[in-house]
Amino acid sequence: MRIQKKTVLLVVLLVALAALVLWFVLKPVTAKPGAPTAVPVRTVSVVQQDVPRFASGIGTVLSLHSVVIRPQIDGILTRLLVKEGQLVKKGDLLATIDDRSIRASLDQARAQLGESQAQLAVAQVNLKRYKLLSVDDGVSKQTYDQQQALVNQLKATAQGNQAAIDSAQVQLSYTQIRSPVSGRVGIRNVDEGNFLRTSDAEGLFTVTQIDPIAVEFSLPQQMLPTLQRLIAAPEQALVKAYIGADGTTGELLGEGRLSLIDNQINANTGTLRAKAEFNNAAQRLWPGQLVTLKIQTAIDKDALVVPPTVVQRGLEQHFVYRIKGDKVESVPVVMVYQDSDLHIIKGVNAGDQLVSDGQSRLKPGSHIQVLSDPPALAKTAEPQP
Structure with missing residues (x-):
């Protein structure tokens, strides 16, 4: 009887020992804490330059005679x-x-x-x-x-x-x-x-007179003071005409000058008609054609310019990520002017390196890795005849 008890006890000890060995073998290895992973980003420099401001509208090309x-x-x-x-x-x-x-x-x-x-x-x-x-x-x-x-x-x-x-x-x-x-x-x-x-x-x-030619267009009545200032200026305001509905992607057809504004505002639409004249020696503007106009309304001298992708919108204000060593810091900025090509901001200095791509993974103090611009695609070799 005592021999049987000893045998059972020995079996239990062997099972417990085997379970302990198995637990040590299958135990997950805890990784040792290491250096934080760097976030890949692309950067641009803040550029200081004169920036013209534009107002846009849709116009119709008209012959002067x-x-x-x-x-x-x-x-x-x-x-x-x-x-x-x-x-x-x-x-x-x-x-x-x-x-x-x-x-x-x-x-x-x-x-x-x-x-x-x-x-x-x-x-x-x-x-x-x-x-x-x-x-x-x-x-x-x-x-x-x-x-x-x-x-x-x-x-x-x-x-x-x-x-x-x-x-x-x-x-x-x-x-x-x-x-x-x-x-x-x-x-x-x-x-x-x-x-x-x-x-x-x-x-x-x-x-029909083709050169010079005119473009008639409409702008919101809120633009009246600006147009009056442009008409009274010693030099006529620059007007650019593009084909298509978007002046940023359309083809530039010509550059002209603002010549006059109508003597009344359309009460039904709340818009004001104006006219610009273009030299059209190349005949790229044609009577009856619909074009997009961009009128230069002002010039910001020595403005701080960044691409649109740089500026982020926070809960209360805009901000940018500025490079500081191998980390980034969040800098609040004021949006002075924006369009589809560039933004004018205040709150940074000319030459500052700002993050232009990869902001979604960043927070103040994040480690970064600055990526170079992607290589240009090589041209596919043309088949030999």
Whole structure:
């Protein structure tokens, strides 16, 4: 019996020893505390420079002069001297109308003037003779007065003939259609040989001035004091026109100057119309085109500039992470101006290194590892022919 008890006790001790050995073998190893892990970040330097401020709006390109070329007399179109899309200058001959009937009327008026002038010359000679004879009562005063009236009548007839000549010359000038402005010829509505009427609404074609050109746009009425200041400035404000709805991503079409603001605000929309003029030698701005405008409203001198990704928004204010050795510190800043390209801030110094990427893993005092810019992608070799 005692032997059995000893045997059981020995088995229990062996099991306990085996469990203890197994626990030591499977016990997790506690890692020794080491240096904190550095957070990878990218940095930029605070730049000090002059920064122009802009206000944006949507505008429509308008021609400064667009003229529908219409005939001023009825007649057959004999020649078209320009092509569609051709650039013409003011005074260039565009088309001609049949002028034979008008020339015949002009010749007739000139002949009638010559006849009246000849009759007037004879009447004036007789008037001088009657005047001398009236002194000695060689002719009656009635005869003299009648001759004076005839001279006056013939003078009036000659003046009427001259007026007829002038009128015919004006009508003759209408047979040569000249461009009233410099611009580009549009799509024509008639061909040579058509009979033109002054009542035709469409006209022959249009001539639209392309260079210079204007852009009309609208801004909120709150911009009125700013626009008035810009208009009154010695130098006209710079205006940039972009294609597309976003001036930061669209293609720059041209740079112009603010020229005028409208004399009233639209009460329905609360907006104010304004106009800018652009030199358009390259013809990148086209009448009727919708563009995005950016108007330079001011310039911040020696501003502290950072990319938009640098500034973080806290619960109460904006802040940035500034590099201090191998750590970062949180610095509160004041946002002076912001757009999609840059931010102007106060609270840091020019040349300070600020974190531009990786802020989500940072807190004041975090250790950092500054990453270099990613290498440029190598160009894929073109297949050899």
